[in-house]
Amino acid sequence: MDVPSWIWTLTAVGIVGLLLFDFFFHVRKAHVPTLREAAVWSALYVGVAVLFGLGVLVFGGGTAGGEYFAxxxxxxxxxxxxxxxxLIIMGSFRVPREDQQKVLLFGIVFALVARTAFIFVGAGLINSxxxxxxxxxxxLILTAGNMLKSESSGEGHQGENIMVRLARKVVHTSEEYDGDKLFTTVDGKRVLTPMLLVMVAIGGTDILFALDSIPAIFGLTQNxxxxxxxxxxxxxxLRQLFFLIEGLLDRLIYLSYGLAAILAFIGVKLVLHALHENNLPFVNGGEHVDVVEISTGLSLSVILxxxxxTVVASLVSKKGRAQTAIGNARRHATEYLDLGYTADLAERERIYAKLVQEREQIAALEEKxxxxxxxxxxxTAMIERCEAQHAELSTR
Known part of the structure; x- marks a missing residue:
């Protein structure tokens, strides 16, 4: 599918326009998005992506459309x-709830810039x-193996990654946030705020994410x-989706297994394609190897x-429900006890209501x-402190 330069230009302008719209109409003013707001805008962005894919299908053909959706x-x-x-990074740095949108939008923009660079580098390498x-x-096969190893060892997504630890060592900041400012004044001196540290950690992590993201999609299409x-x-x-499903993230206990299977599948597809296109002298004398190649339709079917x-299995799993209740209770208790987490009283009330619900779910857990x-x-002690604090605030 040959794409003229004016289509590239219009697409790039449209994507930048969506990001600017997101910033000026949603993120610029610090606030906590409601569930309805997050749901509506998540659905809108998915709708835009699907409509674009249908355009690719109509004007580019079935193969191009299948590659896009896969x-x-x-x-x-x-x-x-x-x-x-x-979620771990923002919890580790105690990012105020109202400012989390801006951190996420920065992460999205940085990821888009970094991955665009990786895409053109990858395309140049593939062509040469x-x-x-x-x-x-x-x-991709090694990444899939590491995912399975992390899940089986119980490490999963726990703890701080290397970029967070590196950022803490390299960047020294003030103790407290000053809204969403990157610099503040402490004792008459201009210093960095933790917000810059968060953005460095998010940006560095995005680069690590691209190392498996870009090879994965090049395994599905070289366009x-x-x-x-x-x-x-x-x-x-992705920003809206975060606020929509953050309470369900711990529930998706089998997602990493599913992603490992998908990455391994695409890795095998790439190796088969490499054998078909082979020109390495020490493999079959530099001649192509007659192997079966995986079609776009099969790829899309396997991925979907x-x-x-994995998502359905995660949602119906009793273990997933238990893990979600425990993880969310610990997170909500930490957030409620942190008076600097949010200045929005309605948000604090929402957090406490969630905590009460999760406490009841934990109390009803099966022994296994x-x-x-x-x-x-x-x-238990954290939840009791939350209850005492809430009771004290209610009597004022």
Missing amino acids: GYLTEKALSVDNLFVF FAWVFYLFGLV TFIVFTATAFSLLG GVLVV YRPLLRDEPEL
């Missing part, structure tokens, strides 16, 4: 997995060196326009099927799920 689904799933890490398919395939647009539209609306199975409740005395 790439969009894969990149969207990887983006949802990345939200786990964003066919052996790059071997490299991309190996990267640079489709790679770029599928990646861009998967990132747009794996995602549906009790081992999931690590540090139970500490969590």
Whole structure:
């Protein structure tokens, strides 16, 4: 599918326009988005992505349309997995609730810029060196293995990643936030705020994410326009999606297994394609290898099927419900006790109501799920402090 330069220009202008609209009409004024706001705008961005894909299908043909939707689904799933890490980063740095939107939008913009650079570098390498398919395939298979290893060891998304630890060591900031400002004045001296530290951590993490994201989509299509647009539209609306499903993130206990299966599948697809296009002298004498290549239709079916199975299995899992209640209770208790977390009284009331609901769910846990409740005395003490604090505020 040959794409004229004016289509590239219009698409780029449209994407930048959506980002500017998002900033000026939603993020510029610090606030906590309601569930309805997040749901409406998430649906709108998904709708825009689907309409664009239908345009690709109509004007580019069935193959191009299938490649776009396969790439969009894969990149969207990887983006949802990345939200786990964003949640950890913002919790680690105690980002005020009202300012989390701006941090997320910065992360999206940085990810889009970084991944666009990776896309054009990757396209240049593929056009010049066919052996790059071997490299991309190996990267995806190793990434899938690491995902499975992390899940089986119980590490998952816990803890701080290397970019967060590095940012803490390199960037020294003030103790408190000053709204969403990057600089503030302390004792007459101009100093950095933790907001800059958060953005450095988010930006660095986005670069790490691109290392598996870009090879994955190049495994589905080598058309640079489709790679770029599928990646861009998967990132747009990620901010709204975060506020819509953050309470369900711990519930998606099988998502990493599904993503590992998808990445491994695409990795094998890349290796098969590399064998078909082979020109390495030490492989079959530099001649192509007659292997079966995986079609776009099969790729789309496998990706969609794996995602549906893993998401449904996660949502109906009793273990997932238990893990969600425990994780959300710990997070909401921490947020409620942190008086600097939000100045919005309605938001604090919402957090407390959620905490009460989660406390009841934990109390009703079956015995076999009790081992999931690590540090139970500490969590119980936190919930009791929240109840005492709420009772005190209610009597004022």
